[in-house]
Amino acid sequence: MEYSKHNIFSKVKDSDEYFLLNPLSMQADILNSVEAQRYKDKRIENQQEYFKKGYLVDPKAEEKLFKSKYLDFIDERDSDEIQLFFTPWYTCNFDCSYCFQDEYTNPDEKVSDAVMDAFFAYIDTQFADRKKYITIFGGEPFLNTPDRRASIQKIIDGANQRNLDIAAVTNGYQLEEFIDILKGARVREIQVTLDGTHEVHDKRRMLKGGKGSFDKITKGIDLLLKEKIPVNLRMVVDKDNIDNLLNLARFAIEKGWTKSPFFKTALGRNYELHHCQTNNKRLFSRIEMYQEIYDLVKTNPEILEFHKPAFSISKFIFENGELPSPLFDSCSGTKTEWAFDYTGKIYSCTATVGNVGDELGTFYPKVDLKQDLIEEWEERDVLSIPECASCNVKLACGGGCAAVAKSRTGKIQSADCRPIKELLELGIGLYSKHEI
Template identity: 30%
Template sequence: MLVSPNTVTFSVALPEGTLDPAYLDESGKVSVLANAVSGSMDIVTPAEVAALERLRAGDAVGVDGELLTGLLERGYVCTDAAEEEHRYRSIVDGYFEAIQQAPFQFMFIPSYVCNLACPYCFEGELTTKSPRMDEEMIEAAFDAIPMIQDLHENSGPPYITLFGGEPLLDTAYQRGAVEQILRGSYDRGYPVTAITNGVALDTYVPMLLRYGCEEVQVSLDGTPEIHDSRRVFRNGKPTFELIERGIDVAAEAGLRVLIRVLVDEHSVESMPRFAEFAQAKGWIDHPKIRLFNGFTKATTFLYVTPDHPEEKRRRMVRGDVKPGLQDAFFQMLKANPLVDRMLRPDPARIRAAVLEGDRVRPNLQGCSAGTSVVAFDPNGRVYGCPETVGRPQHSCGTFFPEFRYAGGYRDPWRHRHVDTVPMCRECNVKLFCGGGGCPIKAWAASGGDFNTCFCPKVSSIRTRVETELSYLLPMALRQRRDQVTRSEGEEGTWEQMTRVGSFPWMS
């Protein structure tokens, strides 16, 4: 009997009284087993963890037969290493085969110019002055789409995203360029989405509807006070009310609106007030509106080139979301259920497994930019990640005045996954992080090698999952207690689960 190499044990701190003390280890935490190949996740007792560790060491003597059967059924142990490897390979290979039929996103950047001056913008100086896509360039970008899909061996449906800078600028040029892109997409049967700051969204709604735009994404940074302290026009004037109006006009006209709420150490405590505002607006339950959160982050890695000295490369890549922000975010959520209802945060991608009984889904690729995203910029260049646009060292070709594809740069990135990065192959939490972290950061830190790893340390991957589990598990246990309906003397589901010493999230 062998422990599956994909079995992970997480140690989770829960509020006192959440579980029977029999589940607590010496540190007062509970252990959660998870296996993203079998899809299982279970709360286990210290005795069960000890038995699993004996099996891991090759000692099956004294392990209870009923427990062994349960571990085998849940996929935490196996009888044949080759068969387990086959199950793993079928998931990994099947995923990347599916990508070849998945939708492919093509982002059009009419110009880099933006009318806002957000201090954390990753495009920075690019937004003050920019060339423009003319009619010939826009047509050349459309012509490049089937060639790029052929190079990616992708047969999925293309879709177009308006991107910037700010794509929906209220200027004559921008309106003409956007309409040409929309019309070209409509004529070719390509769905369209838009990512916009939202300040002129209301004026674009008729045009977006005319050409069948599917959805728009806008950003708000919390309450008007927080938002208007940073997402402002270049002259310092506020934007919250304009964006609020744009959201309302778009949603009421029938467009789907995604509201991205950026959270950082300055805004996290204002989220409860913003949730109350969103609820009063009717946004939280609006059928056309969905709110989700992101974290502001450092983007110095975008300026790295492979010829920088190694220490400089690593220093510029190091750091992303500020330490402690995620913990502060979840602490705020615990005290404010309305914020959770508004955002439904899921940084470790386990929410559905914990709260809805879904299987644990393997995270085989941390970002779709490598395989199914391309951006066309107003310089005629092609980029594989929207955060890298405008940085020539990250260009993977040109679409104008001629089509060129930098296969030497793009192909290792496109084929990168949990098995191509040597450090990831032997890591049993790789299916919870996507394998190797951000490819661009890995490329930048290593001096130009995509098949290297630049991810948070394994300990911080564990911490990410454990932090989310410590937040979600009490919610799940409360839900299950509330749902237990039984006649007098009948043992309920919760009692059955805890009595057998496991928590079967999967049916």
């Protein structure tokens, strides 16, 4: 018998305790300092219990378990719902200080009826037997001109005819103008970005020409919630606005948003994907961002009312009282996510859509798929990425994001490492002290 190669062991942040966690056997324990020392010295007393929990294993039996859980993972994923992003244009009415799409040429073009028909014909055949929903993406999808409204209406009509839900990713500026159209759709969620309270948000997310957008966006969110249309409020966080997280949380609490069952939040990290940010110094690494949030929540737990960060699988464990199933792949691109744009091109996901060189084929004017490339995407998981082979946190990490990995190394089959152990140290530290 030996220690499982999937054990993750470390000290809980700001505590004398340690954690031992195994994502394959789906077990986790808190150890006191004496037990932890015994674990480190390989002198554990209750060997039977450690064996039962999969911390101590017969390597051959563990390999068998690994393979069987992998097959379960693939089976489950094959029946998972797919998210189909549709970009009717890359045009946008905002001039955000950090926009990653600003280096695309963003010509003032728009989708034709023929392309929308081809999109629906493509998803009807390619994903005939799959559960699916459509997310309208951009640029900015909600631009209030007659022809653009007609295009959004046509996408919603197409979704309604097929009993498909829709979602949208919007800057939120013209929600009020689109509420009537949205009321006629089966809306899964509207993702709206708000980067802070009035002054902070308006410095980062302004209209072309510089006018602020905060007041109109918050009015739009109020309207959506009043109509029971689900809102996912996303705050894009970097070093310039992280200090405003508490004030935004307070604002949302005072507005009554956090009490609504139709309201949820996400914190997005601004990151280096396609090109250098105007001011690269303001970007957080993943662990820096979580460390900052940890420090902020420690002194201001009310932030948790607004947003509960995942800290890898920590939040899941505390919310569900158990571990999630092993994560053999954390990238949904070409598996449960695809992206399509108004030019008729097909991409893996929102991280690659519109990016020259990342096309995986076309659905218009004819269906033409780059099968070799698609297979490379489809095959990517912790078994195919060479760096992941000997990694003990792989079943909590899943290999990260293929687009980030590719932009760093030029290869899809390469790692985008997540600081899993460090995230767990913070997350277990936080959620063991604050009820969630």
